[in-house]
Amino acid sequence: MRDAVVIGAGFSGLVTAIRLAKAGRTVTLLTKGIGGIQLGQGTIDIFGYNPDRVTDPLAAVDAITDGGHPYAHFSGTEVAAAVRYLAELLPDVFVGDPARNVLLPTAVGALRPTALVPTSMAAGEVTDGKKYLIVGLARLKDFYPGLVAENLGRTPLPGGGSVTARAVTVDFVAREGEADSTGLNHARALDDPDNRRKLVALVKPHLAEGEVVGLPAVLGIHDTAAWTDIQTQLGVPVFEIPLPPPGVPGMRINEALTRLAKDAGVRVIVGNRVVDHAADGTTLTGVVVNSAGSKTGHAAKAVVIATGGFESGNLHMDSYGTVTEKTFGLPLANAEAPLVHGDYWGADQPLFKVGVAVDDAMRVVGSDGAPVFGNLYAAGGILAGATRWREKSGEGIALASAVRAADSILGEAR
Amino acid sequence: MTIEHTHEHEQLMRASLDHCVKCTICETQCPVAAVTPLFPGPKFVGPQAERYRHGLSVDHSIDYCSSCGTCTLVCPQGVHIAELNSLARGAMKQQNNMPFRDQIISRTTLMGAVMTPVAPVANWALGVKPIRVIAEKVIGLHRNAPMPTAHTQTLQGWVKRRGASAPAKPGSRGKIIYFHGCAANYFELETGQKTIEVLEHLGYEVIVPKQGCCGLPLQSNGLFDAARKYVRKLVADLRTGGKDIPIVSASTSCGSMLKREAEEILGVADPELADVGGRMVDIMELLLKLHDEGTLPEDFAPMDVTLPYHPPCQLKSHGIGVPATEVLELIPGVKIKESGVACCGMAGTYGIKKEKYDVAMAVGKPLFDMVLETNKELALCDSETCRWQIETATGVRTVHPITIIHKAYGLS
Numbered sequence: 001m002r003d004a005v006v007i008g009a010g011f012s013g014l015v016t017a018i019r020l021a022k023a024g025r026t027v028t029l030l031t032k033g034i035g036g037i038q039l040g041q042g043t044i045d046i047f048g049y050n051p052d053r054v055t056d057p058l059a060a061v062d063a064i065t066d067g068g069h070p071y072a073h074f075s076g077t078e079v080a081a082a083v084r085y086l087a088e089l090l091p092d093v094f095v096g097d098p099a100r101n102v103l104l105p106t107a108v109g110a111l112r113p114t115a116l117v118p119t120s121m122a123a124g125e126v127t128d129g130k131k132y133l134i135v136g137l138a139r140l141k142d143f144y145p146g147l148v149a150e151n152l153g154r155t156p157l158p159g160g161g162s163v164t165a166r167a168v169t170v171d172f173v174a175r176e177g178e179a180d181s182t183g184l185n186h187a188r189a190l191d192d193p194d195n196r197r198k199l200v201a202l203v204k205p206h207l208a209e210g211e212v213v214g215l216p217a218v219l220g221i222h223d224t225a226a227w228t229d230i231q232t233q234l235g236v237p238v239f240e241i242p243l244p245p246p247g248v249p250g251m252r253i254n255e256a257l258t259r260l261a262k263d264a265g266v267r268v269i270v271g272n273r274v275v276d277h278a279a280d281g282t283t284l285t286g287v288v289v290n291s292a293g294s295k296t297g298h299a300a301k302a303v304v305i306a307t308g309g310f311e312s313g314n315l316h317m318d319s320y321g322t323v324t325e326k327t328f329g330l331p332l333a334n335a336e337a338p339l340v341h342g343d344y345w346g347a348d349q350p351l352f353k354v355g356v357a358v359d360d361a362m363r364v365v366g367s368d369g370a371p372v373f374g375n376l377y378a379a380g381g382i383l384a385g386a387t388r389w390r391e392k393s394g395e396g397i398a399l400a401s402a403v404r405a406a407d408s409i410l411g412e413a414r
Numbered sequence: 415m416t417i418e419h420t421h422e423h424e425q426l427m428r429a430s431l432d433h434c435v436k437c438t439i440c441e442t443q444c445p446v447a448a449v450t451p452l453f454p455g456p457k458f459v460g461p462q463a464e465r466y467r468h469g470l471s472v473d474h475s476i477d478y479c480s481s482c483g484t485c486t487l488v489c490p491q492g493v494h495i496a497e498l499n500s501l502a503r504g505a506m507k508q509q510n511n512m513p514f515r516d517q518i519i520s521r522t523t524l525m526g527a528v529m530t531p532v533a534p535v536a537n538w539a540l541g542v543k544p545i546r547v548i549a550e551k552v553i554g555l556h557r558n559a560p561m562p563t564a565h566t567q568t569l570q571g572w573v574k575r576r577g578a579s580a581p582a583k584p585g586s587r588g589k590i591i592y593f594h595g596c597a598a599n600y601f602e603l604e605t606g607q608k609t610i611e612v613l614e615h616l617g618y619e620v621i622v623p624k625q626g627c628c629g630l631p632l633q634s635n636g637l638f639d640a641a642r643k644y645v646r647k648l649v650a651d652l653r654t655g656g657k658d659i660p661i662v663s664a665s666t667s668c669g670s671m672l673k674r675e676a677e678e679i680l681g682v683a684d685p686e687l688a689d690v691g692g693r694m695v696d697i698m699e700l701l702l703k704l705h706d707e708g709t710l711p712e713d714f715a716p717m718d719v720t721l722p723y724h725p726p727c728q729l730k731s732h733g734i735g736v737p738a739t740e741v742l743e744l745i746p747g748v749k750i751k752e753s754g755v756a757c758c759g760m761a762g763t764y765g766i767k768k769e770k771y772d773v774a775m776a777v778g779k780p781l782f783d784m785v786l787e788t789n790k791e792l793a794l795c796d797s798e799t800c801r802w803q804i805e806t807a808t809g810v811r812t813v814h815p816i817t818i819i820h821k822a823y824g825l826s
Contacts, residue, residue: 028735031490032489032490032491032492033439033487033488033489033490033491033492034439034443034488034490035490036490038439038442039437039439175451177451178451182441184441184442185448188448245437245438246437246438246439246441246442251442259754262752267735267740268735268736269733269734269735270487270488270730270733270735271486271487271488271730271731271733272733273492289733290733291732291733291734292670292673292674292691292731292732292733292734293672293673293674293691293692293693293694293732294673294691294692294693294694296733296734311435312490312491313433313490313491313492
């Protein structure tokens, strides 16, 4: 019998598991595959739009009036504490203040608000009068420096002001004989100091006074010194711009958190879905995974569902428009039709707000507000009530709910 | 020539393609694509290329897939990428004529049966460079690739003749069937002997039915019909050990064949296979289960040592996590350093092929470095060919984790 089984290996699953294990609990983390962290940008978004661009995400959390939104369960201070908990787990990875959004250039040259950013992205913060040199790599087809520079240059900044930006492309050979190397293979190449010297030699002739250098986010994958080494050699501030998935900054965070979970004693079991559960009345006694050959039971005192929603397939909509939760068949909030409307560029699709409702302890509740199981908690993308991609609220919700779910379990075990 | 999807399970494998959201998580974790442009990656040759196959093989790059299964393991959407790629590779090989080499190296029982009676000669021949150079030129076995060491006795022979070393009375925990696989029978008797002795020490009465090869090497080389015959024969062999008795294996890849691959790749839907697969348990999985239940004797002799341990790809595909790490760390003083590396490069018979050898060594390099940094005397790994690969590449003796448990129980 484990103290807790956590299902899912994104931010919410890993952080819940780590927090419980560090408090001395026995934890098994079950995950169908690798979690979604590397599909994100590597930044910690708390609240970017509500619906207008947010400058203080914690104030926006406190101002939430929709009782069905995940943030309705938290104060801004609590969200900040959860975000800081992650930052403390991964020292030297993030910089920033949960109470202040910064604007970072995206790979299409738009401005994206986010709260905590990897140290390798910090120099990209958009401020009035900044001068950018955006460097493209000829063999990396997911990044067009001209697009980034032109869009940055023509965008008025909120509150006034503007930046200037120009683009160059250098032919950096990530892998000999390849005209089209992936972002990840570029990052692997830049783990090698020799290759970093070659890249620096290609970029250096293009530098001009007072510019910061933006490169695609491929500056090393395992060597944490890669970005600082390139910056030191170039002698100017250098920052990374995240690419479409698979995102190297997310991979770095995912690997670090997964290692941390294992080091904390979490039993990590990858590769199989949870297909069943056992319960004694309204108390879950364990879950069942379809491991090879036979199903394996994992008995536990508490279960945390941190599977994510539609992205992972745990929320599923059939051809009749009916949405189901695939792991436990839990009751869903906001699941009434119509969930999809035909105006593609119009209002948010209602679909994205489908999920499980929870009480303040993060216990999954039914429409009557009563817990479905007394010891089943939810965290992250499975929670109902937020359109994360538009709000830019995914990581903040994941971390706040993960910390709360873990603390609820720890509190009850006391 | 067409790819025949005659089996219901093959259809199910193909249906899983629709779950691919092109997130490319598999591509980021593929150990082969990381080191060579010859293999474009599991999504590219799998969910992507499959749309163009229409029953025919469309390119040769799929031959560079090592079948390590990492892609299927890490897929968050449940796409059976590795299994689909195995099926497509089988069709490609049929279409392009199977090399003679692949026919030989995939018949492990034949190799063992031929080598055992002439073990000293066979071992001598495999150690002589000019002979290996000829073997490389003629049949394409790389001259530096690890080869198993033949013994003059088989594990089956040892079980029959051990006499006095067998326990005097039947154990208190009841019967357990031991599936040893070809490697323990012919090439690595020590692993088989120690597994049996640990099980007996725990109180099991160990039954070792006469048994053949699981067919995995045939399957990896695309010889599906022969593989089905082998695995069905093995299932029948193991069932002679008795009904409803748990079956334990210390060979992770052969165990995975019975638990999963024979059904998912070969489409064997026999209830007999499901019976055996459902009873199958890995030796370290069993020990961790006993520990969780509180019935594992933990009077281990302390050992002050840090050991590098590589959980092989085929173990990960069992969906049981990495039980050896937790079990070994029950021994006072033992610290396990997990490799954190997807694959050693060998992937069964992949790394011994002339054209794949360099790729396999590049795949394994981070693991070899990690082993050498951690302990120059001893390394651990659950799978046979991976052990041979690590040992040949690093010169560090590499054994099954059960060897350490055996010693900690004072059995050696």
